[in-house]
Amino acid sequence: MTTNGEPPATGSKIDPRGAALAVEDGEPPLAAAPPRSRIAWCITGSGHFLEESLALASRLPSVDLFLSAAAEEVLPIYKLHIEALKERFRVFRDKTASGVPVGMLYDDVYHTVVVAPATSNTVAKCAFGISDSLPTNMFAQAGKLGIPGIVFACDTEPVVVTKSPHDWVTLRPRRIELDNVERLRGIDFCHVVASPAELEAVLDARMKELSLAWNTSSS
Numbered sequence: 001m002t003t004n005g006e007p008p009a010t011g012s013k014i015d016p017r018g019a020a021l022a023v024e025d026g027e028p029p030l031a032a033a034p035p036r037s038r039i040a041w042c043i044t045g046s047g048h049f050l051e052e053s054l055a056l057a058s059r060l061p062s063v064d065l066f067l068s069a070a071a072e073e074v075l076p077i078y079k080l081h082i083e084a085l086k087e088r089f090r091v092f093r094d095k096t097a098s099g100v101p102v103g104m105l106y107d108d109v110y111h112t113v114v115v116a117p118a119t120s121n122t123v124a125k126c127a128f129g130i131s132d133s134l135p136t137n138m139f140a141q142a143g144k145l146g147i148p149g150i151v152f153a154c155d156t157e158p159v160v161v162t163k164s165p166h167d168w169v170t171l172r173p174r175r176i177e178l179d180n181v182e183r184l185r186g187i188d189f190c191h192v193v194a195s196p197a198e199l200e201a202v203l204d205a206r207m208k209e210l211s212l213a214w215n216t217s218s219s
């Protein structure tokens, strides 16, 4: 078994779906699996609940990470290094204008798209149908394919206490950020959550719906 709970692809039948895209991104191709058997987990440039979101992703089987360019900068600021994440997840970076890894959604690789944590920037784009980053492209295309999206929006309360790289800070999201969250709640195939506990509960419901189990080990 690999760290992500998959049987190693070497020596087993390679899944052709998404294989070319994986090789392009330096990620190993997958062993053959039923369609829509993985989770696409998008990470944006949010420090708020970043560690908690990744902790949940680590407890789920068959997760691939899709980073925004900002996520790639913010992760190491919180001492979360991409090389270390690659030991556990397949990691796809935002290297293309068109969101090339989105092709794996068309290849029926993923059953769910999670955006956690989602910056207020990404929430605004998702709420207004803008797709110009890897997470916003994944979210929009998933919706068009009827694949459920779960978005952990950070700025959901009038006062938010968040962890900056060095300290805790108090933020007061503006009306526009709160309005965008409400607008996002009305988008098709989208479930908005506002806390790690709510994210865990919605993921648990989705896993049960698909008769899938959480990882028993965090290693």
Ligand SMILES: Cc1cc2nc3c(=O)[nH]c(=O)nc-3n(C[C@H](O)[C@H](O)[C@H](O)COP(=O)(O)O)c2cc1C
Binding pocket: 043, 044, 045, 046, 047, 048, 068, 069, 070, 071, 074, 077, 118, 119, 120, 121, 122, 133, 154, 162, 165
């Ligand atoms: C250390 C650090 C932490 C950040 N945390 C947040 C955050 O919690 N919420 C947020 O909305 N933006 C946060 N930002 C700003 C976003 O990264 C920035 O708006 C970025 O353009 C978002 O791009 P994305 O939505 O494509 O990931 C943070 C930036 C830095 C440098």
